[in-house]
Amino acid sequence: MQKCCIIFMVILMIVPLVPLKASGMDLTNNQEIEEYLRTVETVTGVPWHILAAIYQYEKNIRKVQKGEIPIQVHQNIWVGIGAINDYSHLPFINSFFGGIGKDGDGDGKAEMTQLADTIYSLAVWISEHGDTDEHYIKALQALYPLEKSLVRIQQFSAIYKHNDTISVAGNSFPIPLNYSYSYRSTWGAGRSFGGRRSHEGTDIFARSWTPVKSTSHGIVEIKGWNKYGGWRVGIRDLNNVYHYYAHLAGYSKDLKEGDIIKPGQVIGYVGSSGYGKQGTTGKFPPHLHYGMYRDTGGKYEWAFDPTPSLHRWEKNDKKGRR
Numbered sequence: 001m002q003k004c005c006i007i008f009m010v011i012l013m014i015v016p017l018v019p020l021k022a023s024g025m026d027l028t029n030n031q032e033i034e035e036y037l038r039t040v041e042t043v044t045g046v047p048w049h050i051l052a053a054i055y056q057y058e059k060n061i062r063k064v065q066k067g068e069i070p071i072q073v074h075q076n077i078w079v080g081i082g083a084i085n086d087y088s089h090l091p092f093i094n095s096f097f098g099g100i101g102k103d104g105d106g107d108g109k110a111e112m113t114q115l116a117d118t119i120y121s122l123a124v125w126i127s128e129h130g131d132t133d134e135h136y137i138k139a140l141q142a143l144y145p146l147e148k149s150l151v152r153i154q155q156f157s158a159i160y161k162h163n164d165t166i167s168v169a170g171n172s173f174p175i176p177l178n179y180s181y182s183y184r185s186t187w188g189a190g191r192s193f194g195g196r197r198s199h200e201g202t203d204i205f206a207r208s209w210t211p212v213k214s215t216s217h218g219i220v221e222i223k224g225w226n227k228y229g230g231w232r233v234g235i236r237d238l239n240n241v242y243h244y245y246a247h248l249a250g251y252s253k254d255l256k257e258g259d260i261i262k263p264g265q266v267i268g269y270v271g272s273s274g275y276g277k278q279g280t281t282g283k284f285p286p287h288l289h290y291g292m293y294r295d296t297g298g299k300y301e302w303a304f305d306p307t308p309s310l311h312r313w314e315k316n317d318k319k320g321r322r
Contacts, residue, residue: 027115034166036116040104044123045131050140051119052166053156057149060240061297069115071122073100078112078121100125149297155219155236162260168217168238172263173314174204174245174290175270176213177321181206187305200303201244201291202310208286209249210270213263215290215313216243220259220267223251229289230273230280235261242301244291247274247284 027033033055037048059070080097091110094101101110104120111117122143129139137150144150160166175181183204218237226232229246233255236242249271261267272286273279292309293301 030167033115037119037166040120040123044120044127046123046126046136047157047161049157049160050126050136050153051123052160053153054122054140054143055119056156056160056166056238057153057240060295067113069113069118071115071118073112073118073121075112078110148295152236152240152295155221156238158258159217159219159238159260163217170217170263171215171309171313171316172213173310173317174213174215174288175206176211177314177317179206179210181210183307183310185305185307187307200293201246201289202305202307203287203289204270204310205285205287206270208269208271210286211266212245212248212268212270212288214243214261214265214267215309216241216261216263218243218261220255220257220261223255223257225278226274227276228274230275231268231271232274233267235267240295240297242293242295244289244293246289246291247271247287249273249281249286 027036034048034052037051037055040046040051041048055071058072062070062072064070076099078099078101079094080099089101089109089111091101091103091108093099094110100121101112101117102121102124103110103117105114105116109117110121126136126139129135137154140150140153144153159168181204183202186199186203187201188198214235216235216237218235220233221236221242222232222234224232226246229244231248231250232244232246233248233251234242234244245268247270248268251268252266255267270286270288271281272284273281275283290306290310291303292306293303295301
């Protein structure tokens with residue numbers, strides 16, 4: 001009886017979960033990546049949009065060379081402790097030594113360099129923590145101990161879930177073209193309020209209460225008063241860029257933190273708020289201060305000149321009107 005039990009346990013370790021047939025798929029194509037993610041959800045129960053968020057977050061923070069994949073798993077985690085790395089492509093060896101590496105594309109190999117294998121292996125590992133949102137968060141916390149990283153993945157997951165696709169793209173100029181406005185690059189210009197500093201954005205001048213539109217898909221990360229920016233909104237997009245809209249006169253009705261936003265959606269109105277305590281207005285002509293900040297996974301976010309993007313989106317919006 002004991003011998004039979006040992007044989008049964010060995011079989012369980014040797015036979016992985018049902019492998020997915022992805023060997024003929026080009027997982028650099030959004031449509032096929034999404035199809036694969038949904039198939040993985042069917043097999044493991046882990047929501048596709050969580051896996052998509054992990055993939056997108058890793059793609060944002062890593063400089064991937066040709067032939068590499070964004071999601072990288074440490075060798076010891078893949079093969080387990082005590083395993084011989086030369087056999088890391090064998091799923092049953094990985095399982096025997098407590099590694100997570102599995103065959104995710106049906107070719108019989110567990111390869112860290114194959115996106116399908118990596119996604120499937122992570123999904124199986126996450127599923128072992130449980131099948132509720134709380135369990136998924138616990139698993140993600142183990143993968144990403146830095147709180148900011150966990151927040152980004154949750155934000156991306158919410159955006160994908162809301163749009164029901166990973167093909168979330170498009171941009172819009174922040175001021176409707178049928179309104180009067182003007183702007184030029186004011187990036188790096190000096191500012192004195194609150195101490196000497198440089199201007200991290202572009203000012204778009206327009207009449208008070210001119211509608212302000214979101215330039216991208218994203219999630220409202222912050223909304224409220226800032227002594228420099230007055231009434232402002234911060235929206236995070238899937239490229240890990242924070243879009244900053246400041247000096248507003250007011251917000252669109254019912255806008256709140258956590259809302260999923262699309263390009264062209266009105267989020268507020270041009271004003272002259274800021275440079276003082278809450279409610280301060282009129283210290284400068286009405287305009288939209290628009291800033292862009294990139295999060296590369298480190299401690300800080302880096303501002304960059306939004307003017308080239310604004311010119312491109314303005315041009316595209318004008319083409320769309322013809």
